[in-house]
Amino acid sequence: MWFPIKRRRVTNTFLAVKSPDHNEKMKKYPSIDLGKCNKCMGCIELAPTVFKYNPSLGYVEVLELERYPLEDVEEAIKNCPKDCITWEGGEE
Ligand code: SF4
Numbered sequence: 001m002w003f004p005i006k007r008r009r010v011t012n013t014f015l016a017v018k019s020p021d022h023n024e025k026m027k028k029y030p031s032i033d034l035g036k037c038n039k040c041m042g043c044i045e046l047a048p049t050v051f052k053y054n055p056s057l058g059y060v061e062v063l064e065l066e067r068y069p070l071e072d073v074e075e076a077i078k079n080c081p082k083d084c085i086t087w088e089g090g091e092e
Contacts, residue, residue, distance in 0.1 A: 029068060030068060031086050033084040036082045036084035043080060044060065
């Protein structure tokens with residue numbers, strides 16, 4: 001039997017977990033569209049506390065932090081040659 005495969009946007013962000021009562025605000029976090037990333041490492045140079053190259057997996061990943069440095073991430077977003085970094089989630 002044949003099943004159609006739906007295309008999905010590939011990202012390497014962790015999942016934002018809601019509290020059991022769903023009242024806790026979602027954390028704002030950066031996300032990389034791995035389908036567009038060319039591994040130029042520019043984001044790692046600009047925000048090394050946020051982005052890291054994972055050599056065993058072969059892609060740039062977003063580290064899980066309590067809070068993300070807004071200015072560093074904004075700089076990485078602005079300078080990403082593939083426009084593949086975005087903010088996801090909600091509140092800071
Ligand atoms: S700056 Fe953009 S294209 Fe370059 S490694 Fe980071 S996410 Fe990928």
